[in-house]
Amino acid sequence: MTGPRRIARGLLTDAAEPLGFRFDGRPLQGLRGDTLASALLANGVRLTGRSFKYHRPRGIVTAGPEEPCALVDVIGTSGREPNRPATTLELHAGLVAESQNRWPSLRVDAMALSGLVARFLPAGFYYKTFMAPGWAWERVYEPLIRRAAGLGRLEPAVGDRPAPAETVHDHAEVLVIGAGVAGLAAAHRLGTSGARVILADQDAAFGGGSLLDRRWTGWREALITTVAALDTVRCLPRTTVVGAYGHGVFGALETLAPAETAACGGLRERLRVIRARRVILATGAVERLIAFPGNDVPGVMLAGAALAYLRRYGVAVGHRPALFLNTDEAYETVFAFADAGIGCAGVIDPRPTSLAADRARGRGRDRGARRRGGRGGRRARRGALRPDRRPRGARSLRARGRQPPDVGRLFPGDGAREPGRRGASVAGDDRGVHTRSGTVDRAGRRRRTGLLRPGCLRPRWRGGGAADRHGTRTRRRRPGLHTGPADGPGRDAHRPAVGGARAG
Amino acid sequence: MLRIRCPWCGERDETEFRYRGDASRTRPAVDAGLAAFSGYTYERDNPRGWHVEWWLHVGSCRRLLKVVRHTLTHEIHAVGSPEDRLSLPPDAAC
Numbered sequence: 001m002t003g004p005r006r007i008a009r010g011l012l013t014d015a016a017e018p019l020g021f022r023f024d025g026r027p028l029q030g031l032r033g034d035t036l037a038s039a040l041l042a043n044g045v046r047l048t049g050r051s052f053k054y055h056r057p058r059g060i061v062t063a064g065p066e067e068p069c070a071l072v073d074v075i076g077t078s079g080r081e082p083n084r085p086a087t088t089l090e091l092h093a094g095l096v097a098e099s100q101n102r103w104p105s106l107r108v109d110a111m112a113l114s115g116l117v118a119r120f121l122p123a124g125f126y127y128k129t130f131m132a133p134g135w136a137w138e139r140v141y142e143p144l145i146r147r148a149a150g151l152g153r154l155e156p157a158v159g160d161r162p163a164p165a166e167t168v169h170d171h172a173e174v175l176v177i178g179a180g181v182a183g184l185a186a187a188h189r190l191g192t193s194g195a196r197v198i199l200a201d202q203d204a205a206f207g208g209g210s211l212l213d214r215r216w217t218g219w220r221e222a223l224i225t226t227v228a229a230l231d232t233v234r235c236l237p238r239t240t241v242v243g244a245y246g247h248g249v250f251g252a253l254e255t256l257a258p259a260e261t262a263a264c265g266g267l268r269e270r271l272r273v274i275r276a277r278r279v280i281l282a283t284g285a286v287e288r289l290i291a292f293p294g295n296d297v298p299g300v301m302l303a304g305a306a307l308a309y310l311r312r313y314g315v316a317v318g319h320r321p322a323l324f325l326n327t328d329e330a331y332e333t334v335f336a337f338a339d340a341g342i343g344c345a346g347v348i349d350p351r352p353t354s355l356a357a358d359r360a361r362g363r364g365r366d367r368g369a370r371r372r373g374g375r376g377g378r379r380a381r382r383g384a385l386r387p388d389r390r391p392r393g394a395r396s397l398r399a400r401g402r403q404p405p406d407v408g409r410l411f412p413g414d415g416a417r418e419p420g421r422r423g424a425s426v427a428g429d430d431r432g433v434h435t436r437s438g439t440v441d442r443a444g445r446r447r448r449t450g451l452l453r454p455g456c457l458r459p460r461w462r463g464g465g466a467a468d469r470h471g472t473r474t475r476r477r478r479p480g481l482h483t484g485p486a487d488g489p490g491r492d493a494h495r496p497a498v499g500g501a502r503a504g
Numbered sequence: 505m506l507r508i509r510c511p512w513c514g515e516r517d518e519t520e521f522r523y524r525g526d527a528s529r530t531r532p533a534v535d536a537g538l539a540a541f542s543g544y545t546y547e548r549d550n551p552r553g554w555h556v557e558w559w560l561h562v563g564s565c566r567r568l569l570k571v572v573r574h575t576l577t578h579e580i581h582a583v584g585s586p587e588d589r590l591s592l593p594p595d596a597a598c
Contacts (some may be wrong), residue, residue, distance in 0.1 A: 147537070238538075246577075247507035247578065248507065
């Protein structure tokens with residue numbers, strides 16, 4: 001086991017192969033199969049960077065390419081590469097990564113002081129304030145402000161290789177985007193029937209949502225072996241399809257595996273232009289962060305990400321996490337933590353009824369895990385749930401704190417409080433809110449949005465034009481686009497999108 | 505990116521071709537007058553829907569093709585040689 005937070009065997013990590021890496025100069029150890037994010041979490045590192053302007057502390061929020069906060073600079077043989085999401089960065093021996101936008105160090109940041117006065121700074125503060133004397137803007141103010149803002153650092157010359165990326169062209173009869181359960185099954189069926197297939201997935205490991213559940217392991221490994229052995233199927237891991245253009249042309253960005261980068265003299269990325277007759281979208285869906293004050297403090301994480309870190313990498317992201325969730329699916333995280341012997345400080349579910357909540361209560365797994373876990377008692381006393389200062393009945397959620405480990409206290413202020421206890425309501429009250437008092441490491445809400453619904457890619461044209469007057473059909477399916485089901489057990493990409501890309 | 509099926513070369517990328525404009529225009533008679541020639545030279549329709557147009561296959565056979573393309577969806581209904589009279593799809597009214 002590498003790292004204090006590694007509590008189990010992950011589905012992706014290889015415990016026999018520890019890898020040494022450096023984060024901000026500190027030597028740490030991870031496992032083969034880790035991402036930088038999972039290795040950092042395993043080592044108990046929660047603070048990974050500072051925000052763009054006010055230098056607020058930032059941690060790891062997701063377990064995938066949707067990561068908004070944990071961006072790092074990677075210093076390799078080919079130079080410094082800024083703004084790589086730690087969640088997609090494959091760990092390799094000798095990886096050197098640095099946090100961004102902090103000075104003099106990540107933990108003690110001089111500019112973080114601005115966070116204390118942030119509430120007194122109106123919009124456009126420095127355009128209005130730093131005006132006089134005129135000469136000072138260029139010499140004093142602007143250099144200071146420029147130093148404060150921004151994330152990664154660019155270096156004049158990146159690498160000794162003239163081009164760190166190359167472009168290649170690929171052809172296929174069917175392009176399958178996403179190698180989860182649906183994508184693998186589709187590629188297998190098509191490949192065995194003789195069609196030339198390209199199977200692309202942004203992850204280093206195929207499997208998608210099936211990598212969250214050990215019960216799928218046998219099925220997945222057998223299918224991956226079969227598909228890889230097919231002559232008709234080309235497997236492209238680490239390849240993100242970034243665009244669908246007309247007439248079946250797709251752009252895909254492949255990030256080379258660390259070993260391949262070394263073999264190719266520092267080549268890092270490969271842009272693939274894929275021409276395919278048909279495409280199957282089996283992309284699954286991403287979870288969205290809930291908006292509440294303080295949702296950016298380190299320690300707040302998506303429930304699905306916590307599940308992924310536990311199942312894929314065997315990393316427990318918190319000692320006594322609290323969960324805010326609004327779908328039954330998210331209870332998988334509760335059960336996973338319980339199985340791993342980690343008690344949840346609280347499970348807050350704003351819905352009046354929930355089958356999964358009944359199951360969680362009925363089986364008493366939550367309570368049992370709490371007994372078994374036992375850890376975090378001290379923390380529990382320190383950071384008891386407190387009511388938010390809001391009128392009774394208002395529903396709100398806040399996390400507070402600036403630095404670990406004081407971050408992530410959760411303030412449920414939904415009015416359903418048990419009298420006499422501060423801010424905590426008991427499981428099974430009339431509003432269905434079941435919360436227990438205790439500290440909160442993180443809060444997550446699970447909300448999956450269907451980013452790619454069937455018909456999403458159909459262009460929608462608004463307003464009447466010449467063609468309408470002439471009676472031309474203006475809604476026309478783009479040729480060759482087909483959507484498959486979302487991948488993974490129990491995932492559903494057909495839910496209405498919530499504030500996402502406008503679906504047609 | 506368009507993929508155009510050249511009758512002589514097969515399906516190729518748009519980058520091999522050069523667009524040569526509306527193929528439905530006809531040159532006015534020699535004595536048609538200045539206004540007619542001005543219109544023929546400078547005025548272009550910008551239709552929304554099916555459009556018959558010229559494409560020159562510069563990157564390969566260097567022949568001129570007639571293509572029926574939908575200007576919204578880029579769907580290509582037919583490709584033929586210059587002398588072909590290509591039919592529009594049934595839903596096209598123009």
